[in-house]
Amino acid sequence: MEPEIPRGQANLSSRDLPDPQKVREVQEDYLEKKRPLIIIGPMAAGKSYIGTHFARFYGFSFVDADHLIVEKYGPISEIFEERGEEFFRKVEAEVISEVLTSPHFRNCVFSLGGGAPMSDAVARLLRGEQVVYIQVDAETVRPRIEHNKNRPLLQPHPVQKWSEIFEQRAHRYEELASYILDARGGRPITEMAAELYEFLQKERSEEDINE
Ligand SMILES: Nc1ncnc2c1ncn2[C@@H]1O[C@H](COP(=O)(O)OP(=O)(O)O)[C@@H](O)[C@H]1O
Ligand SMILES: O=C(O)C1=C[C@@H](OP(=O)(O)O)[C@@H](O)[C@H](O)C1
Numbered sequence: 001m002e003p004e005i006p007r008g009q010a011n012l013s014s015r016d017l018p019d020p021q022k023v024r025e026v027q028e029d030y031l032e033k034k035r036p037l038i039i040i041g042p043m044a045a046g047k048s049y050i051g052t053h054f055a056r057f058y059g060f061s062f063v064d065a066d067h068l069i070v071e072k073y074g075p076i077s078e079i080f081e082e083r084g085e086e087f088f089r090k091v092e093a094e095v096i097s098e099v100l101t102s103p104h105f106r107n108c109v110f111s112l113g114g115g116a117p118m119s120d121a122v123a124r125l126l127r128g129e130q131v132v133y134i135q136v137d138a139e140t141v142r143p144r145i146e147h148n149k150n151r152p153l154l155q156p157h158p159v160q161k162w163s164e165i166f167e168q169r170a171h172r173y174e175e176l177a178s179y180i181l182d183a184r185g186g187r188p189i190t191e192m193a194a195e196l197y198e199f200l201q202k203e204r205s206e207e208d209i210n211e
């Protein structure tokens with residue numbers, strides 16, 4: 001079983017990634033330009049859900065790190081089962097690095113898996129980027145995870161495991177966040193998307209002023 005990546009909405013794929021050599025050649029140029037909006041937060045916070053809808057509402061491309069991993073390596077639960085978490089973290093860091101160093105993806109919305117920012121290599125890539133932390137609590141995610149077997153790290157007691165893992169990760173999410181989006185209680189997507197867009201407009205107009 002797969003995590004709930006809204007696949008139909010992910011309109012960029014790993015097949016779209018350009019040749020790494022070409023990436024290096026244009027890297028200096030594009031680093032000056034607009035960057036992806038990166039979405040982080042705990043499992044089932046709604047990173048993929050909010051990212052997909054936000055991108056669709058406001059005309060951005062959407063990329064999901066888990067989706068890219070599944071495309072390249074197959075179902076996440078099978079990767080964990082057959083090759084272990086360490087391998088998963090390695091490929092996760094690779095796909096994130098590919099997206100963040102590709103000019104092709106520079107103005108997209110990019111949702112990460114909940115554990116990605118815990119890798120120091122990934123955290124380094126995220127520092128200085130526009131990072132939105134989707135903040136939720138156990139009560140918000142409870143109905144989304146309690147009968148769901150798609151996230152290997154939450155088994156066999158999803159709510160208890162979620163809370164333990166969240167406690168270990170909350171500090172890193174806060175540290176990396178340029179904006180914290182309160183998604184507690186499963187707020188309506190239109191309201192959250194509008195709030196996020198306002199943040200982005202402000203950030204980007206400040207960037208333009210400073211250019
Ligand atoms: N604000 C929300 N309102 C309604 N459903 C939501 C909301 N946020 C998330 N969901 C649902 O919760 C589940 C988990 O969301 P998902 O985006 O996959 O989380 P994440 O990517 O953070 O793990 C999905 O079924 C999604 O549709
Ligand atoms: O938090 C984690 O360690 C994980 C989160 C998952 O993504 P979501 O946060 O989108 O569920 C997925 O990457 C994998 O199951 C591991």
Ligand SMILES: [Mg+2]
Nearest residue numbers: 047048066113
């Ligand atoms: Mg997700």
